[in-house]
Amino acid sequence: MVTHENGGGHxxxxxxxxxxxxxxxxxxxxxxxxxxxxxxxxxxxxxxxxSLLMRLHLAWPTTHWFFFKGGLMTPEQYLALVTMHGTxxxxxxxxxxxxxxxxxxxxxxxxxxxxMAFPVINMLSFWTTFVSxxxxxxxFFVAGGAPLGGWTSYPPLSALGEITGPxxxxxxxxxxxxxxxxxxxxxxxxxxxxxxxxxxxxxxMTLGRLPLTCWTWLVTAILGLLAFGVLLAACILxxxxxxxxxxxxIPGGLVVTDQVITWHKGGSPLLWQHLFWFFGHPxxxxxxxxxxxxxxxxxxxxxxxxxxxxxxxxGAVCGIGFLGFCxxxxxxxxxxMSPYSAFAFSILTMTIGVxxxxxxxxxxxxxWGGKIxxxxxxxxxxxxxxxxxxxxLSGLFLAQPSLDLYxxxxxxxxxxxxxxxxxxxxxxxxxxxxxxxxxMFGRFLNEGVGKVHFWLTFVxxxxxxxxxxxxxxxGHPRRYFDASAVTFLQKLQPVHVFITIxxxxxxxxxxxxxxxxxxxLLAGKEAKEENPWHATTLEWSIPSPPPHDNFGGxxxxxxxxxxxxxxxxxxxxxxxxHLAPNLVRKA
Amino acid sequence: xxxxxxxxxxxxxYWFPAPINDIGxxxxxxxxxxxxxxxxxxxxAQLGLAYAIFKFRDRGQKAASFExxxxxxxxxxxxxxxxxxxxxxxxxxAWAQVHFMGAQPxxxxxxxxxxxxxxxxxxxGPDGKFGREKPELVSASTGNPVGxxxxxxxxxxxxxxxxxxxxxxxxVELIIRSQDVTHSFFVRELRLKQDAVPGMExxxxxxxxxxxxxxxxxxxxxxxxxxxxxSILTVMSETDFQKWMRDQEAxxx
Numbered sequence: 001m002v003t004h005e006n007g008g009g010h011x012x013x014x015x016x017x018x019x020x021x022x023x024x025x026x027x028x029x030x031x032x033x034x035x036x037x038x039x040x041x042x043x044x045x046x047x048x049x050x051s052l053l054m055r056l057h058l059a060w061p062t063t064h065w066f067f068f069k070g071g072l073m074t075p076e077q078y079l080a081l082v083t084m085h086g087t088x089x090x091x092x093x094x095x096x097x098x099x100x101x102x103x104x105x106x107x108x109x110x111x112x113x114x115x116m117a118f119p120v121i122n123m124l125s126f127w128t129t130f131v132s133x134x135x136x137x138x139x140f141f142v143a144g145g146a147p148l149g150g151w152t153s154y155p156p157l158s159a160l161g162e163i164t165g166p167x168x169x170x171x172x173x174x175x176x177x178x179x180x181x182x183x184x185x186x187x188x189x190x191x192x193x194x195x196x197x198x199x200x201x202x203x204x205m206t207l208g209r210l211p212l213t214c215w216t217w218l219v220t221a222i223l224g225l226l227a228f229g230v231l232l233a234a235c236i237l238x239x240x241x242x243x244x245x246x247x248x249x250i251p252g253g254l255v256v257t258d259q260v261i262t263w264h265k266g267g268s269p270l271l272w273q274h275l276f277w278f279f280g281h282p283x284x285x286x287x288x289x290x291x292x293x294x295x296x297x298x299x300x301x302x303x304x305x306x307x308x309x310x311x312x313x314x315g316a317v318c319g320i321g322f323l324g325f326c327x328x329x330x331x332x333x334x335x336x337m338s339p340y341s342a343f344a345f346s347i348l349t350m351t352i353g354v355x356x357x358x359x360x361x362x363x364x365x366x367x368w369g370g371k372i373x374x375x376x377x378x379x380x381x382x383x384x385x386x387x388x389x390x391x392x393l394s395g396l397f398l399a400q401p402s403l404d405l406y407x408x409x410x411x412x413x414x415x416x417x418x419x420x421x422x423x424x425x426x427x428x429x430x431x432x433x434x435x436x437x438x439x440m441f442g443r444f445l446n447e448g449v450g451k452v453h454f455w456l457t458f459v460x461x462x463x464x465x466x467x468x469x470x471x472x473x474x475g476h477p478r479r480y481f482d483a484s485a486v487t488f489l490q491k492l493q494p495v496h497v498f499i500t501i502x503x504x505x506x507x508x509x510x511x512x513x514x515x516x517x518x519x520x521l522l523a524g525k526e527a528k529e530e531n532p533w534h535a536t537t538l539e540w541s542i543p544s545p546p547p548h549d550n551f552g553g554x555x556x557x558x559x560x561x562x563x564x565x566x567x568x569x570x571x572x573x574x575x576x577x578h579l580a581p582n583l584v585r586k587a
Numbered sequence: 588x589x590x591x592x593x594x595x596x597x598x599x600x601y602w603f604p605a606p607i608n609d610i611g612x613x614x615x616x617x618x619x620x621x622x623x624x625x626x627x628x629x630x631x632a633q634l635g636l637a638y639a640i641f642k643f644r645d646r647g648q649k650a651a652s653f654e655x656x657x658x659x660x661x662x663x664x665x666x667x668x669x670x671x672x673x674x675x676x677x678x679x680x681a682w683a684q685v686h687f688m689g690a691q692p693x694x695x696x697x698x699x700x701x702x703x704x705x706x707x708x709x710x711x712g713p714d715g716k717f718g719r720e721k722p723e724l725v726s727a728s729t730g731n732p733v734g735x736x737x738x739x740x741x742x743x744x745x746x747x748x749x750x751x752x753x754x755x756x757x758x759v760e761l762i763i764r765s766q767d768v769t770h771s772f773f774v775r776e777l778r779l780k781q782d783a784v785p786g787m788e789x790x791x792x793x794x795x796x797x798x799x800x801x802x803x804x805x806x807x808x809x810x811x812x813x814x815x816x817x818s819i820l821t822v823m824s825e826t827d828f829q830k831w832m833r834d835q836e837a838x839x840x
Contacts, residue, residue: 251786309655339686350675369651402681485815
């Protein structure tokens with residue numbers, strides 16, 4: 001609870017005047033938040049574009065497209081798209097937007113701070129992320145193109161260089177370097193979030209009064225701090241295997257296309273899988289937890305009711321965060337790992353269903369008896385709950401090793417993780433975007449366009465990912481360029497066509513969102529009042545957009561819990577956190 | 588949406604093929620148990636959500652004010668623990684049978700080798716012994732894809748085949764390995780999938796009962812030819828198998 005007047009160098013109340021200091025190399029958490037969101041917006045359209053190319057090819061593999069050399073896609077191009085779609089979406093969208101984007105902008109304001117604890121490190125972590133994106137995208141433009149090893153990049157495929165395939169030379173090296181840079185950026189961000197939340201809370205903002213958004217940003221930051229360090233180490237080891245002749249992941253006696261690999265021996269491919277998934281599973285929660293926070297926040301705000309079971313919600317978030325580190329082995333049931341540890345990982349994974357179910361029950365409890373208002377933000381939050389249930393339940397199949405043996409690396413897995421960590425997380429971001437846009441830019445996003453956007457996206461994503469479960473049940477392996485070599489895949493072709501049509505519609509609907517953002521920035525309805533949604537948390541106590549140091553140099557004081565809606569005896573159906581008890585109007 | 592999903596799961600339009608071994612039936616039964624539980628939860632949760640949204644839509648009413656209910660929290664926490672963890676523990680049966688125990692002595696041993704982008708299967712031949720293999724002798728172009736060492740007498744009678752043929756009703760033990768990158772051996776009808784990891788020899792066993800041809804695919808990304816890394820598992824009667832084996836050995840001389 002540092003007071004900002006004497007809290008050090010960033011206690012200034014005058015914004016920097018030069019363009020570069022103000023908008024490019026800014027240390028203001030709000031500008032950095034918007035920079036992160038812009039980076040994520042660029043990346044999400046890039047990632048969607050890559051997936052559209054894959055879908056077009058999968059549905060109509062023999063059709064000639066003008067954008068491919070010779071009209072047809074090659075297998076290595078397809079796998080490069082697979083790798084880069086996954087990498088860009090997971091790291092540059094799902095990791096940056098909910099946490100570094102919205103979290104950067106709103107965490108300090110919601111706890112009543114003037115900025116993050118380390119504004120310069122904050123700036124550094126954004127620009128490091130930017131460099132990482134540039135390095136990764138550069139992989140498309142080097143000889144051999146982007147790597148074809150998938151976002152998991154298993155060695156030895158990723159460790160032996162060009163000999164294992166095009167893209168595995170310079171492209172793979174750039175990919176690993178880019179990822180390592182991203183890890184460094186995320187570590188800095190995570191430290192900053194944790195410190196800010198612990199140290200810079202305003203007077204009265206006890207842990208029990210933290211909005212659930214802040215709780216999820218805190219737990220996500222802790223996960224990031226523990227997980228990205230491991231991935232950074234793994235990336236460095238893999239890089240050493242490639243360029244320094246070490247053998248962390250490469251066993252002896254390998255023969256690649258009749259060429260004997262004599263200079264490597266003694267490594268283990270499974271070591272990479274353990275390290276990667278020790279990071280990779282918490283990463284799922286890094287992507288989804290902030291979405292859960294936003295959803296809880298909005299369900300309460302727009303049903304005008306307190307969050308049902310606030311303490312249970314906090315407990316569930318912490319439980320998911322903790323268990324997230326105990327289950328990485330469920331990605332490795334077919335890897336050759338001991339069957340006994342597979343069984344242990346399986347039970348731990350089933351246990352994660354428990355806090356997830358607690359959250360779902362509490363969301364329903366929050367809605368129950370409420371006065372539900374259907375604006376775009378709320379629709380996306382409700383969509384999140386639906387997708388979370390659908391994507392979560394398929395996890396119960398994959399968590400059982402005997403069932404996973406069949407479903408592993410099939411489209412069933414693609415359906416599962418896209419619904420839960422892809423689309424659900426993105427619904428959380430959309431909900432946040434429609435909710436906070438007026439605070440960030442002083443103008444509303446257009447509600448009509450927003451609702452059309454919601455319905456097209458909601459129906460669209462179910463049309464894309466539900467049928468993928470059936471492809472998985474039919475045994476369709478992932479990352480297959482086409483069905484030509486396998487008889488049982490050929491009769492599944494109509495499903496691919498259906499999914500691709502769904503994808504075209506859904507992706508087109510995202511152009512509506514882009515249009516909405518640009519149009520609303522310029523000419524959207526102005527958000528004149530500070531608190532148009534009648535919400536309770538601190539960001540709604542200051543002007544839109546907020547001034548340079550958020551609270552005008554005055555530290556706010558917090559008197560209430562985060563979700564005091566429809567309190568009996570009060571005149572209004574909401575009590576803002578900063579409102580002194582004697583100012584609360586009686587009914 | 589919910590209705591449509593349930594229909595497709597019930598109608599089994601796209602479904603897995605019938606299993607050809609006992610463990611396959613066990614796994615399918617566990618799948619159906621899981622489907623039943625998740626199906627009920629899915630329908631209840633989605634319809635519950637839809638009902639709450641519809642019933643409590645803003646019609647000018649005053650929202651209720653309650654902040655939670657500890658009894659309910661405890662009840663649904665315990666209920667989900669019993670349901671989910673119980674399901675997980677129950678799944679042990681199907682898992683333990685294959686993976687906690689090795690093959691019986693006397694099972695037919697076949698070595699499975701993955702390489703970009705083909706499968707090779709090696710039988711020990713009449714002497715029952717696998718001969719020595721050397722990486723530097725591997726040469727797909729000269730017909731020695733697994734690198735058999737001709738100086739080892741035990742390797743003389745080894746049979747190497749691009750397809751795998753097994754007798755119905757007899758236990759088969761696979762020794763799965765890879766020469767270059769990680770592959771994965773997947774036969775839908777056996778309900779078995781196992782990564783072939785360089786540097787490791789992974790044992791797996793099954794007893795197929797239904798004669799027929801079944802497709803083997805690679806299900807771990809192994810490079811640009813991943814999608815066409817394909818072979819056939821043929822299950823035939825014991826007598827047909829013996830004949831096939833003799834033909835292979837004769838061709839080997």
